[in-house]
Amino acid sequence: MKVVYTPAHLLHDPHTEIEKGTVHSPFEHIGRGEIIREVLSADSRFDFQLPTQWGIEPINAVHDSGLERFLTTAWQEYQDAIGPCREVTPEVFYSQALRNKMSLGTEPASISGRLGWWCFETTTPLTEGTYEAARGAVDTAMTAMQLVLDGEKSAYGLCRPPGHHATTSLYGGYCFFNNAAIVAHHVASTRGVKVVVLDVDYHHGNGTQEIFYDRDDVMYVSLHGDPARAYPYTIGYADEVGAGKGRGSNINIPFAARTGDDVYVNALADVLNKIHAFGAEMIVVSLGLDTFITDPICDLSVTTDGFRRCGELVKQLGLPAVVLQEGGYDVDKLGINVQSWLVGLGA
16 A cells, blocks of 8 residues: 655644643654554555645635635744744634624734634644644645545555644644545545545544535545544534535534444444445545544544454445544554554555
């Protein structure tokens, strides 16, 4: 299997995050990408290559162009205006409720205000190299896509930072640009084929859902921890089925805590039948491995062998597959879990 990897991910190197009322070392860090690279590099079934550059056009086809412009300069603007600060995190978040009974808000002038305009939470600091790393993740995803369009049955993009929490106009949840959505939109809009984004990360991909919620050319399917207890808390419920012509093309499967292999695999088999009925011609997998039994910030109980079984099920669809890395925070086991899922897919 072709693997697309770029060392540009090393440029996004936060040392702290603000989560659950504390400042601590980030769960999303460079070690995640490197352990995956090390494990797959040692396996002759995987063939590595660097991404090609795709520019900002695929990003701005999905995201508000203001988001890309902001991320281009935000870290340096903060240094110039506020002073030396390795990680930059918003202190005020914009909400329309702040302007209740008034006109809609507009992007603030100050960098402190703009941070909270474009970001929705506190775990996703900007560092000096964040923008370059986020661009590298998009290039990685798009190059994996092109490999599949050129005839590979499947390809894996080792995307870091991940992407599925980034909405049209907001970054957060460790995500800056929505790698999977950028790929799915590009294929659907330029090739005219029906695409499904299958999101198996523990955390619901609120960004991908928002981007495609009213579309019928891209189906979004997510298996995740129940948002009644799991991030992002306000989205990812089973009754969110799409809107307008997209109604019926959004499927959420929330799981109870400690859901294990058999229940998870059976649920995946059921939604694959719905993907087949949708008439999908390509699948984009948002591959989160934080459903793992010992993941430090999640509470499902899928095992390494369970990941292999999931990959085998997706292989049975017989669809060209672009697999893009999302979460997974048990770093000691992350590499072998990615390997197991991809081997199941047919690496």
